[in-house]
Amino acid sequence: MTLVGGTERARDFVREDGVLAFVDVGERPLESGVLLPRVRLAYETWGELNADASNAVLVEHALTGDTHLTRGRVREHAPEIERARAEAPGWCEGLVGPGRVIDTNKYFVVCINMLGGCYGSTGPATPAPSSVDPENKPWGSRFPFVTIRDAVRAEAAVADALGIQAWRLVVGGSMGGARALEWAVTFPERVQACGVVASCAASSAEQIAWGQAQNLALRQDPAFNGGDYYDSDFPTAGLGLARRIAHITYRSAAELQTRFSRDPQPGESILGVAAGTRGRYKVESYLDHQASKLADRFDANAYLTLNEALMSHDVARGRGSPEEALARTTCDWLVVAVDSDRLYFPSESDALCAALPVPVPRHTIHSDAGHDGFLIEDAQLGELVRATVLS
């Protein structure tokens, strides 16, 4: 295990918050039996690990999330680009920061880019090691199938490197919730509290069905080229379609109707002359925007790899029934559903609670927005975290 870059500074107590750092975790054996060589995981931290390393909180990102939870700060005289990155707003600002529920003055907060991702960790866009490819071209189609469990095991090596024996809390929403739960089951002695938000114990038929549609949208883009597109055009159309499909499932029909109804995009006519020439509805323009934003910031192979991992999510795989799998857990729990979620239904959170070895209530975030409500209603989520696992 090797710490590289910013983290070495962090361990020397030069406080750098919200700056991407790396740990080399070596060769990783995967559930499939494949050995993935030379794995590096990227992460960011905020705050300071206390003397007995008892104040560490791991926040797990969702499918297309990155490690930048919240604004950070850099050392004096840091290069401007590093400062700008650190000081940019993060996706979890409402919960993480000085004085927030996950208080960076009190907790040492960590966010790790998932194995297979594209925000710094080893993934399909990473140059393959010379043992795999003497030319060190990106892994591309050769990158192995990774599960949520594989990812969590690799994250444990980051915890080792940071000197964290046990997390005060591991918490995440959606795919982040799947990883948080897998942490609690795979490493019960390393998780004191676990927050599973808008997630489930095992991916459902519904989630797998939508996952397949997204994967096919990507794969069927001719630019995808089986996954080997790094020296050519990127499959942005396929990635954009995958995102559209996903995004609809992340919102609620009622919210889409309220926001967009069937209004045409201003200045466009929805009665075309030929089918391909009509103007757009507002909701189409909105989805075009979501598609384009993601295609500009995400790698298609990473999307596929993480999506496959999420489809594979099943804490009970090889561990008997869900009840048997969860019997080994020893942590405190926060299980939260969004009432309007139509991708991770509240009933799945109920099923998780029912399978836990201790009585745990299912909490609810009220939102009209659907699954994304877990990100939007951060005040509600914060209050739940404060009242339960960080009380």
Next chain:
Amino acid sequence: MTLVGGTERARDFVREDGVLAFVDVGERPLESGVLLPRVRLAYETWGELNADASNAVLVEHALTGDTHLTRGRVREHAPEIERARAEAPGWCEGLVGPGRVIDTNKYFVVCINMLGGCYGSTGPATPAPSSVDPENKPWGSRFPFVTIRDAVRAEAAVADALGIQAWRLVVGGSMGGARALEWAVTFPERVQACGVVASCAASSAEQIAWGQAQNLALRQDPAFNGGDYYDSDFPTAGLGLARRIAHITYRSAAELQTRFSRDPQPGESILGVAAGTRGRYKVESYLDHQASKLADRFDANAYLTLNEALMSHDVARGRGSPEEALARTTCDWLVVAVDSDRLYFPSESDALCAALPVPVPRHTIHSDAGHDGFLIEDAQLGELVRATVLS
């Protein structure tokens, strides 16, 4: 207006039921302002039109439906292939036939392939007339944008040709319901009763969003070639993906979970070595099957044309508010929702009822299957038809 083929025989009282027949309805002016020349609509009939033409029932098919509602019968000595086609089971067997709710011994039942479709009516796969293309290649990308209203106006010409001044009942589900409703609003004097099943007064943001995803799935297939693929490979992968997306929205999450859970397809392993090499989940295999079945029987351009028409559905377009648009209707009503429908929500049926000029209750089909429940639970639908509009 010219009757061609089997229909001339039908009018001569040679009873041929369930046999495809055609009406040439000439040049059709479309809502977009485009003139579509040389339009032919395909239809099938069952039973006999009575002397005062008061027993005609129009059943409108859904997005990928055809005209074959139920088994028919052909004249003696008809060619074997014609006999086999006529005697094949139809998609509306439970409701239409001798002694059924829509009794072909009592009613003259008609089903018309929608303008732009691929079951006999003029559509993108039809050879373009010489005025458009001296070589008479298929319309392909040149086929105009068609609305539900355009389709219904063309269907009125079929009614004219068949000598039907007013329908005893126009009924349909999903896109068929949209056409039934448009009939009642566009031709109030020609519709005595209207059945709108699992449908709505205007396509919602949700329906448009899923429609866009399906259209893009098709368009982004390189074989689609902008719609001009008839002399080359068909865009079966794109059409298959469009169908997968649609099919998920036609079922319910609960039904998928009950039938498939996250089980692997027998003999396949869901833990792959690379992301592209794993085996399938059962639900993926199911969706593959749905995709392949549709790609084998449907034209991609027709899918796009009808899907666009459905997205355009809005009985109030150019007619004021929904209440104002519906104020002109004079028929009896049957409005039915499927309780588990997550594409055409029961609340949309409620909104339609609320906008009608007379008090109409919203009826409910109970089904776990989602939108497709309107096809599956034909006994419930039949009872509702019998108790209301055909009582």
